[in-house]
Amino acid sequence: MNDSTQMIFPDDPNKTRVGGFDPNATQMSGGTIGSEANRTMMAGSQQAITVECLVENSHAMATENSRQHLVARITASGTGMGARMPVNLCLILDHSGSMEGPPLDYMKSACGYVVDLLEPNDVLSVVAFSDAAQVLMPARRVVNKALIKEHIMRLEVGNTTNLFDGLALGASQLASVPAQGYVNRALLFTDGEPTAGNKDFASIVGQVVEQKTRGITFTALGFGPEYNEELLASIAKRSGGNYYYITRPELIPEIFRRELETLMMIVARNVRLRVQMSRWVQVRQIYGKLPAFGHRSAEVTLSDMERGETQSAVIELGLEPRPGGTYRVAKIEVSCDDSVTGRPETVSADAVVEFTTDPSLVAAGVNPMVQREVEIAEASKSLERTVMGMRTQQVSSADAVKELERTRMLLLDQGKTLQAQDIQKAIDDIHGGAAAEKTLMGAIVNMDREKNR
Numbered sequence: 085m086n087d088s089t090q091m092i093f094p095d096d097p098n099k100t101r102v103g104g105f106d107p108n109a110t111q112m113s114g115g116t117i118g119s120e121a122n123r124t125m126m127a128g129s130q131q132a133i134t135v136e137c138l139v140e141n142s143h144a145m146a147t148e149n150s151r152q153h154l155v156a157r158i159t160a161s162g163t164g165m166g167a168r169m170p171v172n173l174c175l176i177l178d179h180s181g182s183m184e185g186p187p188l189d190y191m192k193s194a195c196g197y198v199v200d201l202l203e204p205n206d207v208l209s210v211v212a213f214s215d216a217a218q219v220l221m222p223a224r225r226v227v228n229k230a231l232i233k234e235h236i237m238r239l240e241v242g243n244t245t246n247l248f249d250g251l252a253l254g255a256s257q258l259a260s261v262p263a264q265g266y267v268n269r270a271l272l273f274t275d276g277e278p279t280a281g282n283k284d285f286a287s288i289v290g291q292v293v294e295q296k297t298r299g300i301t302f303t304a305l306g307f308g309p310e311y312n313e314e315l316l317a318s319i320a321k322r323s324g325g326n327y328y329y330i331t332r333p334e335l336i337p338e339i340f341r342r343e344l345e346t347l348m349m350i351v352a353r354n355v356r357l358r359v360q361m362s363r364w365v366q367v368r369q370i371y372g373k374l375p376a377f378g379h380r381s382a383e384v385t386l387s388d389m390e391r392g393e394t395q396s397a398v399i400e401l402g403l404e405p406r407p408g409g410t411y412r413v414a415k416i417e418v419s420c421d422d423s424v425t426g427r428p429e430t431v432s433a434d435a436v437v438e439f440t441t442d443p444s445l446v447a448a449g450v451n452p453m454v455q456r457e458v459e460i461a462e463a464s465k466s467l468e469r470t471v472m473g474m475r476t477q478q479v480s481s482a483d484a485v486k487e488l489e490r491t492r493m494l495l496l497d498q499g500k501t502l503q504a505q506d507i508q509k510a511i512d513d514i515h516g517g518a519a520a521e522k523t524l525m526g527a528i529v530n531m532d533r534e535k536n537r
Contacts, residue, residue, distance in 0.1 A: 130161055131161065131422070131429055131431065132160060132161050132351050132352040132389075132420055132422040132423070132424070132425075132429060133158055133159065133160050133161065133351075133352045133355070133389065133418060133420055133429070133431055134158070134159050134431055135156060135157070135158050135159075135416060135418045135431045135432065135433045136156070136157045136159075136433055137154055137155070137156050137157075137416045137433035137434065137435050138154065138155045138157065138451055138453060138454050139152060139153075139154055139435050139436070139437060139451065139454065140152055140153040140154070140155075140450065140451055140454040140455060140458070141437070141446060141449045141450050141451065142437065142438060142449035142451070143437065143438050143439070143440050143442075143445045143446045143448075143449035144403055144437050144438075144439050144440070144446065145405075145439070145440070145441070145443070145446055146405060146406060146407065146408045146409075146439035146440055146441055147405055147441055148405055149402065149403065149404055149405065150402075150403045151368065151400060151401065151402055151403070152400075152401045152403055152413070152435075152437060153398060153399065153400050153401070153454055153455075153457075153458050154359075154398075154399040154401065154414065154416070154435050154454070155396055155397070155398055155399075155453075155454050155457045155458075156357060156396065156397045156399065156416045156418070156433070157394060157395075157396050158355070158357070158386065158389070158394065158395050158396075158397070158418050159392075159393070159394045160351050160352050160389035160390060160391060160392060160393045160394070161351050161352075161391065161392075162391055162392035168267075168348055168349075168350070168423065168424065169265070169266060169267050169423045169424065169426060170203070170205040170206045170207065170265070170266050170267070171202070171206045171207070171266060171267045171268075171269060171347055171348065172206075172207045172223070172258055172261045172266035172267065172268045172269070173198070173202070173206065173207065173208050173209070173269055173270075173271065173344075173347070174208075174209045174210070174211060174223070174254040174255075174257050174258050174269075174270045174271070175195055175198065175208070175209070175210045175211070175254075175270075175271050175273070176211045176212075176213065176250050176251060176253075176254035176270055176271065176272045176273065177191060177195070177210065177211065177212045177213070177220075177239065177250075177273050178212075178213060178214070178245060178247075178250070178273055178274035178275055178276065179212050179213070179214050179239050179240070179241055179242050180213075180214045180241070180242055180243060180244055180245040180275070180276055180279075181214075181241060181242065181243050181244075182275055182276050182308075182310065183241055183275055184241040186333040186334075187275060187307060187308070187333045187336070188239070188241055189333075190333040190334060190336040190337060191273060191336055192236055192237055192239065193336075193337050194336045194337040194339070194340035194341075195210070195233075195236045195340070196233050196236065197337050197340055197341050197344075198271075198340055198341070198344050199226065199229050199232050199233055199236075200229065201341065201344050201345070201348075202226040202229075202344075203226065204225055204226060204227050205225070206225070206226045207223050207224065207225055207226070207261050207266065208221070208223070208224065208226050208232065209221060209222055209223040209224070209254070209257035209258070209260075210232075210235060210236060211250055211253045211254040211257060212239055212242075212250075213245070213246050213247065213249060213250030213253070214241075214242025214243055214244060214245065214246065214280075215242055215243050215244050215246060215280055216246055216249060216280075216281075217246060217249035217250045217252070217253040217254075218253075219253060219257065220235055220236065220238075220239060221235040221236070222257065222260075223257045223258070223260050223261050244279045244280035245274065245276045245277065245278055245279045245280060246278070246279075246280040246281035247274060247278040247281070247283075247288060248278065248281045248282035248283070248287065248288050248291065249281045249282075250272070251270075251272065251288065251291055251292065251295075251302070251319075252291060254270045254272070255270065255291075255295045255298075255300055258270060258300050259298060259300070264426060265426070267347065267350055267353055267388070267423055268299050268300045268301065268353075269300075269301050269302075269303060269325070269347050270300060270301070270302045270303070270325075271303050271305065271340070271343060272302055272303065272304050272305065272316075272319065273305045273307065273336075274304075274305075274306060274307070274311055274316070275306070275307040275308045275310060275311055276308075276310045276311055277310065277311065277312050277315075278312075278315075285314075285315055285318075288315065288319070289315070289318045289319060289322055292318075292319050292322055292323045293322050293323070295323065296322065296323045296324065296385060299353070299354055299421075300323070301323050301324050301325045301353070301388055302319050302320065302323040302325045303320060303325035303326045303327070303328075303343055304316035304317070304319045304320045304325065304326075304327050304328070305328045305330060305336075305339060305340075305343070306327075306328065306329055306330065306522065307330040307333070307336065308330075308331075309519065309522075311522075313329070313521055313522040313525040314471075314525065316525075317525045317526075317528065317529050320529060321372070321529055321532065322374075322385070323385075324355065324385050324386060324387040324388055325387070325388075326343060326346070326387075326529075327525070327526055327529045328343070328526070329522040329523060329525070329526050346390060349390040349391045350388045350389065350390055350391075350423050351389060351390065351391050351422070351423050351424060352388065352389040352420040352421070352422065352423060353388045353389075353420060353421050353423050354388075354419075354420055354421045355385070355386040355387065355388060355389060355418065355419070355420040356383060356384070356385055356386065356418070356419050356420070357370075357383065357384050357386055357397055357416065357417070357418050358381055358382070358383045358416075358417045358418075358419070359375075359381060359382045359383070359399055359414055359415070359416060359417075360380060360381050360414060360415040360417065361380045361381065361382075361401070361413070361414050362380075362411065362412060362413050362414065364403065364404035364405075364406050365380075365401055365402070365403055365404070365413050365414060366401065366402040367382040367399060367400070367401060367402075368400040368401065368402050369399075369400045370382065370384050370397060370398070370399050370400075371397075371398040371399075371400070371461035371462075371464065371465070371532065372398075372461065372464060372528075372531075372532025373385075373397070373532075384397070386418075388423075389420070396457055398457050398458055398460075398461040399414075399416075401413065401414060401435075403437070406439055407439070408439050408440055408441060409438070409439060410436060410437070410438045410439075411436065411437060411438075411439060412434050412435065412436050413435050413436070413437050414434070414435040415432055415433075415434050415435070416432060416433050416434070416435065417430060417431075417432040418430065418431055418432070456498050459494060459498070460494070460495070460498055460500065460531060461531075461532075463491045463494055463495070463531065464528050464531040464532050466487065466491065467487075467488075467491060467524060467527065467528050467531070468528055470484055470487050470488070470524070471521050471524050471525065471528070474520070474521060475521060481514050484514060484520075485511055485514055485515070488507050488510055488511050488514075488524075489511065491507055492504050492507040492508055492511070495507065495531075500531075502530070503527050503530055503531055506523055506524070506526055506527035506530070507524075507527055509523050510523045510524045510527070
Protein backbone atom coordinates (compact mmCIF):
# COMPACT_ATOMS: atom_id res chain seq x y z
CA MET A 85 0.00 0.00 0.00
CA ASN A 86 1.38 3.46 -0.83
CA ASP A 87 0.41 6.96 0.19
CA SER A 88 -1.98 7.47 -2.68
CA THR A 89 -4.08 4.46 -1.65
CA GLN A 90 -7.39 5.24 0.05
CA MET A 91 -7.24 4.51 3.77
CA ILE A 92 -10.16 4.29 6.18
CA PHE A 93 -9.71 4.84 9.92
CA PRO A 94 -11.98 4.70 12.98
CA ASP A 95 -12.38 7.62 15.37
CA ASP A 96 -9.35 9.51 16.86
CA PRO A 97 -8.24 12.53 14.79
CA ASN A 98 -4.76 12.61 16.29
CA LYS A 99 -3.51 9.19 15.22
CA THR A 100 -3.03 7.32 11.95
CA ARG A 101 -2.38 3.73 10.97
CA VAL A 102 1.06 2.96 9.57
CA GLY A 103 1.32 2.43 5.84
CA GLY A 104 3.86 2.91 3.06
CA PHE A 105 5.32 6.36 2.45
CA ASP A 106 5.92 8.26 -0.76
CA PRO A 107 6.86 11.92 -0.15
CA ASN A 108 5.58 12.87 -3.60
CA ALA A 109 2.13 11.38 -3.15
CA THR A 110 0.80 12.47 0.19
CA GLN A 111 -2.87 13.41 -0.09
CA MET A 112 -5.25 10.86 1.37
CA SER A 113 -8.80 10.58 0.10
CA GLY A 114 -11.92 9.30 1.78
CA GLY A 115 -12.47 7.96 5.29
CA THR A 116 -11.98 9.54 8.69
CA ILE A 117 -8.74 9.69 10.67
CA GLY A 118 -8.93 7.14 13.41
CA SER A 119 -8.14 5.47 16.68
CA GLU A 120 -4.84 3.90 15.67
CA ALA A 121 -3.63 7.17 14.22
CA ASN A 122 0.13 7.58 14.31
CA ARG A 123 0.59 4.31 16.19
CA THR A 124 2.94 1.52 15.06
CA MET A 125 1.16 -1.68 14.06
CA MET A 126 3.12 -4.86 14.62
CA ALA A 127 2.48 -8.53 14.13
CA GLY A 128 4.37 -11.57 15.26
CA SER A 129 7.12 -11.60 17.88
CA GLN A 130 7.79 -8.93 20.50
CA GLN A 131 9.92 -6.06 19.23
CA ALA A 132 12.40 -4.04 21.29
CA ILE A 133 10.55 -0.74 20.69
CA THR A 134 7.26 0.69 19.51
CA VAL A 135 6.60 4.24 18.31
CA GLU A 136 3.54 6.46 18.47
CA CYS A 137 3.24 9.84 16.74
CA LEU A 138 0.83 12.50 18.01
CA VAL A 139 0.04 15.69 16.09
CA GLU A 140 -0.59 19.00 17.83
CA ASN A 141 -3.66 19.69 15.73
CA SER A 142 -5.67 17.37 13.53
CA HIS A 143 -6.39 20.34 11.22
CA ALA A 144 -4.40 23.16 9.60
CA MET A 145 -5.37 26.12 7.43
CA ALA A 146 -5.01 25.25 3.75
CA THR A 147 -4.58 28.86 2.65
CA GLU A 148 -1.65 30.02 4.79
CA ASN A 149 1.71 29.01 6.22
CA SER A 150 1.44 27.37 9.63
CA ARG A 151 3.41 25.47 12.24
CA GLN A 152 2.62 22.06 13.62
CA HIS A 153 4.28 20.16 16.45
CA LEU A 154 4.59 16.40 16.55
CA VAL A 155 5.47 14.23 19.53
CA ALA A 156 7.14 10.92 18.73
CA ARG A 157 6.78 8.66 21.74
CA ILE A 158 9.12 5.65 21.71
CA THR A 159 8.57 2.85 24.22
CA ALA A 160 10.99 0.03 24.96
CA SER A 161 9.77 -3.48 25.57
CA GLY A 162 9.00 -4.34 29.16
CA THR A 163 9.66 -8.04 28.64
CA GLY A 164 12.80 -10.13 28.57
CA MET A 165 13.65 -10.07 32.27
CA GLY A 166 16.96 -11.77 32.89
CA ALA A 167 18.00 -11.66 29.24
CA ARG A 168 20.68 -9.18 28.20
CA MET A 169 23.61 -8.88 25.87
CA PRO A 170 27.03 -8.73 27.52
CA VAL A 171 28.43 -5.26 28.05
CA ASN A 172 31.69 -3.89 26.69
CA LEU A 173 32.53 -1.26 29.29
CA CYS A 174 35.43 1.17 29.54
CA LEU A 175 36.08 3.21 32.67
CA ILE A 176 37.79 6.49 31.70
CA LEU A 177 39.16 7.90 34.96
CA ASP A 178 40.54 11.32 35.79
CA HIS A 179 43.50 11.02 38.20
CA SER A 180 44.74 14.62 37.97
CA GLY A 181 46.15 16.41 40.99
CA SER A 182 42.76 17.66 42.20
CA MET A 183 41.66 14.04 42.71
CA GLU A 184 44.15 13.50 45.53
CA GLY A 185 42.78 12.08 48.78
CA PRO A 186 39.15 10.95 49.30
CA PRO A 187 37.98 11.55 45.68
CA LEU A 188 40.58 9.12 44.28
CA ASP A 189 39.93 6.59 47.07
CA TYR A 190 36.16 6.64 46.53
CA MET A 191 36.61 6.39 42.76
CA LYS A 192 38.71 3.25 43.21
CA SER A 193 36.03 1.78 45.49
CA ALA A 194 33.38 2.63 42.91
CA CYS A 195 35.34 0.81 40.22
CA GLY A 196 35.54 -2.21 42.52
CA TYR A 197 31.74 -2.20 42.81
CA VAL A 198 31.49 -2.14 39.02
CA VAL A 199 33.80 -5.16 38.76
CA ASP A 200 31.66 -7.08 41.27
CA LEU A 201 28.49 -6.41 39.25
CA LEU A 202 29.93 -7.62 35.95
CA GLU A 203 29.80 -11.22 34.73
CA PRO A 204 32.37 -13.42 32.93
CA ASN A 205 30.79 -12.71 29.53
CA ASP A 206 31.21 -8.97 30.03
CA VAL A 207 34.33 -7.11 28.87
CA LEU A 208 36.00 -4.35 30.88
CA SER A 209 38.83 -1.96 30.11
CA VAL A 210 40.22 0.85 32.27
CA VAL A 211 41.83 4.05 30.96
CA ALA A 212 43.28 6.76 33.20
CA PHE A 213 44.19 10.29 32.17
CA SER A 214 46.17 13.10 33.72
CA ASP A 215 49.00 14.80 31.77
CA ALA A 216 48.57 11.98 29.25
CA ALA A 217 46.23 9.02 28.86
CA GLN A 218 47.25 5.45 29.65
CA VAL A 219 45.64 2.03 29.47
CA LEU A 220 45.48 0.83 33.04
CA MET A 221 43.94 -2.46 31.93
CA PRO A 222 43.24 -3.48 28.31
CA ALA A 223 39.85 -4.88 27.30
CA ARG A 224 39.39 -8.31 28.81
CA ARG A 225 36.63 -10.58 30.04
CA VAL A 226 35.73 -10.17 33.70
CA VAL A 227 37.01 -13.49 34.95
CA ASN A 228 39.69 -12.75 37.57
CA LYS A 229 37.99 -9.96 39.49
CA ALA A 230 40.66 -9.77 42.17
CA LEU A 231 43.37 -9.14 39.56
CA ILE A 232 41.28 -6.45 37.87
CA LYS A 233 40.82 -4.66 41.19
CA GLU A 234 44.57 -4.81 41.78
CA HIS A 235 45.14 -2.97 38.50
CA ILE A 236 42.71 -0.26 39.58
CA MET A 237 44.15 0.11 43.08
CA ARG A 238 47.61 0.87 41.63
CA LEU A 239 46.36 4.15 40.19
CA GLU A 240 48.16 7.15 41.68
CA VAL A 241 47.41 10.85 41.48
CA GLY A 242 48.88 12.83 38.56
CA ASN A 243 48.94 16.51 37.57
CA THR A 244 46.93 18.08 34.72
CA THR A 245 43.74 16.95 32.89
CA ASN A 246 44.07 15.62 29.33
CA LEU A 247 40.43 14.78 28.71
CA PHE A 248 40.62 14.59 24.92
CA ASP A 249 43.26 11.85 24.90
CA GLY A 250 41.42 9.97 27.66
CA LEU A 251 38.26 9.83 25.55
CA ALA A 252 40.20 8.76 22.44
CA LEU A 253 42.07 5.98 24.24
CA GLY A 254 38.91 4.73 25.93
CA ALA A 255 37.09 4.60 22.60
CA SER A 256 39.96 2.62 21.06
CA GLN A 257 39.66 0.02 23.83
CA LEU A 258 35.94 -0.33 23.22
CA ALA A 259 36.53 -0.55 19.46
CA SER A 260 38.91 -3.48 19.96
CA VAL A 261 35.92 -5.67 20.87
CA PRO A 262 33.43 -6.80 18.16
CA ALA A 263 30.65 -4.21 18.42
CA GLN A 264 27.83 -6.46 17.23
CA GLY A 265 28.09 -8.77 20.23
CA TYR A 266 27.98 -6.19 23.04
CA VAL A 267 26.34 -3.13 24.47
CA ASN A 268 29.18 -0.58 24.30
CA ARG A 269 29.50 2.11 26.96
CA ALA A 270 32.23 4.41 28.24
CA LEU A 271 31.93 5.86 31.75
CA LEU A 272 33.85 9.12 31.93
CA PHE A 273 34.65 10.41 35.41
CA THR A 274 36.30 13.81 35.88
CA ASP A 275 36.48 16.63 38.41
CA GLY A 276 38.03 19.41 36.34
CA GLU A 277 38.31 21.40 33.13
CA PRO A 278 40.60 20.10 30.35
CA THR A 279 44.01 21.65 31.08
CA ALA A 280 46.31 19.56 28.84
CA GLY A 281 46.26 18.22 25.29
CA ASN A 282 43.44 19.33 23.01
CA LYS A 283 41.26 21.62 25.16
CA ASP A 284 38.92 22.79 22.39
CA PHE A 285 35.24 22.30 23.32
CA ALA A 286 34.09 21.57 19.75
CA SER A 287 36.91 19.06 19.16
CA ILE A 288 36.12 17.13 22.32
CA VAL A 289 32.39 16.94 21.59
CA GLY A 290 33.06 16.22 17.90
CA GLN A 291 35.17 13.23 18.87
CA VAL A 292 32.27 11.85 20.92
CA VAL A 293 29.83 12.36 18.04
CA GLU A 294 32.16 10.49 15.70
CA GLN A 295 32.46 7.59 18.14
CA LYS A 296 28.67 7.42 18.44
CA THR A 297 28.51 6.55 14.73
CA ARG A 298 30.57 3.49 15.66
CA GLY A 299 28.09 2.44 18.33
CA ILE A 300 29.93 3.87 21.35
CA THR A 301 27.96 5.78 23.99
CA PHE A 302 29.52 7.99 26.67
CA THR A 303 28.08 8.59 30.12
CA ALA A 304 29.60 11.62 31.86
CA LEU A 305 30.04 11.77 35.63
CA GLY A 306 31.19 15.14 36.97
CA PHE A 307 32.47 15.48 40.51
CA GLY A 308 32.92 18.62 42.57
CA PRO A 309 32.67 22.32 41.69
CA GLU A 310 35.37 22.70 39.05
CA TYR A 311 34.38 20.59 36.03
CA ASN A 312 32.74 22.09 32.93
CA GLU A 313 29.07 21.09 33.16
CA GLU A 314 28.27 22.33 29.66
CA LEU A 315 31.03 20.14 28.20
CA LEU A 316 30.04 17.01 30.12
CA ALA A 317 26.35 17.50 29.36
CA SER A 318 27.16 17.87 25.66
CA ILE A 319 29.25 14.69 25.74
CA ALA A 320 26.32 12.79 27.24
CA LYS A 321 23.61 14.33 25.04
CA ARG A 322 25.46 14.02 21.74
CA SER A 323 26.31 10.35 22.34
CA GLY A 324 22.99 9.29 23.90
CA GLY A 325 24.44 8.66 27.36
CA ASN A 326 23.61 9.91 30.84
CA TYR A 327 24.93 12.87 32.82
CA TYR A 328 25.49 12.90 36.59
CA TYR A 329 26.57 15.65 38.96
CA ILE A 330 28.24 14.13 42.04
CA THR A 331 28.42 16.60 44.92
CA ARG A 332 30.32 14.56 47.54
CA PRO A 333 33.04 11.88 47.19
CA GLU A 334 31.12 9.34 49.26
CA LEU A 335 28.38 9.36 46.58
CA ILE A 336 30.74 8.20 43.82
CA PRO A 337 30.28 4.42 44.39
CA GLU A 338 26.48 4.72 44.43
CA ILE A 339 26.40 6.67 41.15
CA PHE A 340 28.70 4.13 39.47
CA ARG A 341 26.45 1.30 40.68
CA ARG A 342 23.30 3.08 39.48
CA GLU A 343 24.73 3.67 36.01
CA LEU A 344 25.88 0.08 35.61
CA GLU A 345 22.52 -1.30 36.68
CA THR A 346 20.90 1.04 34.15
CA LEU A 347 23.26 -0.26 31.48
CA MET A 348 22.25 -3.85 32.24
CA MET A 349 18.58 -2.95 31.69
CA ILE A 350 19.11 -1.67 28.14
CA VAL A 351 16.94 -3.41 25.54
CA ALA A 352 17.44 -1.01 22.59
CA ARG A 353 20.76 0.57 21.62
CA ASN A 354 21.96 2.76 18.75
CA VAL A 355 18.50 4.35 18.65
CA ARG A 356 17.94 6.85 15.82
CA LEU A 357 14.88 8.84 14.85
CA ARG A 358 14.29 9.93 11.26
CA VAL A 359 11.60 12.35 10.05
CA GLN A 360 10.65 11.95 6.39
CA MET A 361 8.82 15.03 5.12
CA SER A 362 6.22 15.27 2.39
CA ARG A 363 6.04 18.12 -0.09
CA TRP A 364 5.36 21.58 1.39
CA VAL A 365 6.76 20.50 4.77
CA GLN A 366 9.99 21.45 6.55
CA VAL A 367 11.42 20.39 9.91
CA ARG A 368 12.05 23.64 11.78
CA GLN A 369 13.61 22.01 14.85
CA ILE A 370 13.75 18.88 16.98
CA TYR A 371 13.86 20.19 20.51
CA GLY A 372 17.08 19.51 22.41
CA LYS A 373 18.71 17.87 19.36
CA LEU A 374 20.94 18.86 16.44
CA PRO A 375 19.40 17.11 13.40
CA ALA A 376 21.35 15.92 10.39
CA PHE A 377 19.33 17.06 7.37
CA GLY A 378 19.00 15.13 4.11
CA HIS A 379 16.64 15.32 1.15
CA ARG A 380 13.23 15.77 2.78
CA SER A 381 14.54 14.19 5.96
CA ALA A 382 15.98 15.04 9.38
CA GLU A 383 17.69 12.50 11.63
CA VAL A 384 18.80 12.56 15.28
CA THR A 385 20.41 10.15 17.74
CA LEU A 386 18.40 9.15 20.79
CA SER A 387 19.54 7.61 24.06
CA ASP A 388 19.85 3.87 24.55
CA MET A 389 16.61 2.66 26.10
CA GLU A 390 16.05 0.67 29.25
CA ARG A 391 13.39 -2.00 29.71
CA GLY A 392 9.94 -0.40 29.96
CA GLU A 393 11.20 3.15 29.34
CA THR A 394 9.45 5.75 27.22
CA GLN A 395 11.23 8.65 25.51
CA SER A 396 9.58 11.53 23.69
CA ALA A 397 10.94 13.66 20.85
CA VAL A 398 9.22 16.97 20.12
CA ILE A 399 9.39 18.05 16.46
CA GLU A 400 8.31 21.38 14.99
CA LEU A 401 7.19 21.38 11.34
CA GLY A 402 6.55 24.27 9.00
CA LEU A 403 3.56 23.67 6.70
CA GLU A 404 3.00 25.53 3.45
CA PRO A 405 -0.43 26.18 1.84
CA ARG A 406 -1.97 23.42 -0.28
CA PRO A 407 -5.32 22.29 -1.66
CA GLY A 408 -7.82 21.24 0.97
CA GLY A 409 -7.81 17.59 2.00
CA THR A 410 -6.21 15.08 4.33
CA TYR A 411 -2.45 14.63 3.97
CA ARG A 412 0.28 12.55 5.46
CA VAL A 413 2.73 15.33 6.29
CA ALA A 414 5.55 13.22 7.76
CA LYS A 415 6.65 9.74 8.57
CA ILE A 416 8.48 9.02 11.84
CA GLU A 417 10.90 6.12 11.58
CA VAL A 418 12.86 4.80 14.59
CA SER A 419 15.63 2.25 14.22
CA CYS A 420 17.65 0.44 16.88
CA ASP A 421 19.60 -2.69 17.68
CA ASP A 422 17.72 -5.13 19.90
CA SER A 423 20.03 -5.71 22.88
CA VAL A 424 18.46 -9.07 23.68
CA THR A 425 18.58 -10.66 20.22
CA GLY A 426 21.27 -8.45 18.68
CA ARG A 427 19.09 -7.90 15.59
CA PRO A 428 18.44 -4.48 14.01
CA GLU A 429 14.83 -3.39 13.77
CA THR A 430 12.83 -0.43 12.54
CA VAL A 431 9.36 0.79 13.46
CA SER A 432 7.42 3.72 12.04
CA ALA A 433 4.35 5.88 12.43
CA ASP A 434 2.71 8.60 10.32
CA ALA A 435 1.59 12.16 11.01
CA VAL A 436 -1.68 13.03 9.26
CA VAL A 437 -3.31 16.47 9.10
CA GLU A 438 -6.50 17.65 7.41
CA PHE A 439 -6.07 20.98 5.59
CA THR A 440 -9.18 23.11 5.62
CA THR A 441 -10.47 26.65 5.02
CA ASP A 442 -12.65 26.49 8.15
CA PRO A 443 -10.93 28.18 11.16
CA SER A 444 -13.40 26.59 13.58
CA LEU A 445 -12.09 23.13 12.71
CA VAL A 446 -8.54 24.27 13.44
CA ALA A 447 -9.63 25.77 16.75
CA ALA A 448 -11.33 22.52 17.75
CA GLY A 449 -8.54 20.18 16.62
CA VAL A 450 -5.95 20.91 19.32
CA ASN A 451 -4.38 17.99 21.17
CA PRO A 452 -3.63 19.24 24.74
CA MET A 453 -1.26 16.34 25.39
CA VAL A 454 1.06 17.53 22.63
CA GLN A 455 0.80 21.12 23.79
CA ARG A 456 1.96 20.05 27.26
CA GLU A 457 4.99 18.30 25.75
CA VAL A 458 5.82 21.45 23.78
CA GLU A 459 5.61 23.53 26.96
CA ILE A 460 8.18 21.24 28.62
CA ALA A 461 10.48 21.47 25.58
CA GLU A 462 10.23 25.27 25.58
CA ALA A 463 10.93 25.32 29.32
CA SER A 464 14.14 23.37 28.71
CA LYS A 465 15.29 25.98 26.18
CA SER A 466 14.45 28.70 28.69
CA LEU A 467 16.51 26.92 31.34
CA GLU A 468 19.49 26.86 28.99
CA ARG A 469 19.21 30.63 28.55
CA THR A 470 18.99 31.05 32.32
CA VAL A 471 22.11 28.95 32.88
CA MET A 472 24.06 30.94 30.30
CA GLY A 473 22.81 34.20 31.84
CA MET A 474 23.88 33.10 35.30
CA ARG A 475 27.28 32.04 34.02
CA THR A 476 27.88 35.40 32.32
CA GLN A 477 26.24 37.33 35.19
CA GLN A 478 23.66 38.79 32.82
CA VAL A 479 20.84 37.24 34.86
CA SER A 480 20.55 38.18 38.54
CA SER A 481 19.95 35.59 41.24
CA ALA A 482 16.47 37.03 41.86
CA ASP A 483 15.49 36.81 38.17
CA ALA A 484 16.94 33.29 37.94
CA VAL A 485 14.86 32.15 40.91
CA LYS A 486 11.68 33.61 39.34
CA GLU A 487 12.34 31.72 36.10
CA LEU A 488 13.16 28.52 37.96
CA GLU A 489 10.01 28.75 40.08
CA ARG A 490 7.92 29.12 36.94
CA THR A 491 9.60 26.07 35.40
CA ARG A 492 9.24 24.04 38.59
CA MET A 493 5.49 24.68 38.74
CA LEU A 494 5.13 23.75 35.08
CA LEU A 495 6.97 20.48 35.69
CA LEU A 496 4.82 19.67 38.71
CA ASP A 497 1.66 20.40 36.71
CA GLN A 498 2.86 17.95 34.05
CA GLY A 499 3.73 15.26 36.62
CA LYS A 500 7.50 15.62 36.09
CA THR A 501 8.31 15.33 39.78
CA LEU A 502 11.95 14.24 39.48
CA GLN A 503 12.84 17.14 37.18
CA ALA A 504 10.92 19.49 39.50
CA GLN A 505 13.06 18.25 42.38
CA ASP A 506 16.21 19.14 40.40
CA ILE A 507 14.88 22.65 39.88
CA GLN A 508 14.03 22.98 43.58
CA LYS A 509 17.57 21.93 44.51
CA ALA A 510 18.96 24.60 42.17
CA ILE A 511 16.69 27.20 43.81
CA ASP A 512 17.91 26.11 47.24
CA ASP A 513 21.53 26.34 46.03
CA ILE A 514 20.98 29.91 44.83
CA HIS A 515 19.36 30.92 48.12
CA GLY A 516 22.30 29.34 49.95
CA GLY A 517 24.85 31.22 47.88
CA ALA A 518 26.04 28.08 46.03
CA ALA A 519 26.42 27.57 42.27
CA ALA A 520 23.36 25.99 40.67
CA GLU A 521 24.53 25.54 37.06
CA LYS A 522 25.61 21.91 37.41
CA THR A 523 22.29 20.82 38.90
CA LEU A 524 20.39 22.76 36.24
CA MET A 525 22.39 21.16 33.44
CA GLY A 526 21.30 17.74 34.70
CA ALA A 527 17.68 18.89 34.69
CA ILE A 528 18.04 20.14 31.11
CA VAL A 529 19.49 16.81 29.94
CA ASN A 530 16.63 14.90 31.55
CA MET A 531 13.97 17.26 30.16
CA ASP A 532 15.41 17.08 26.63
CA ARG A 533 15.48 13.33 26.83
CA GLU A 534 11.89 13.31 28.13
CA LYS A 535 12.52 10.02 29.86
CA ASN A 536 9.54 8.49 31.60
CA ARG A 537 9.26 5.27 33.57
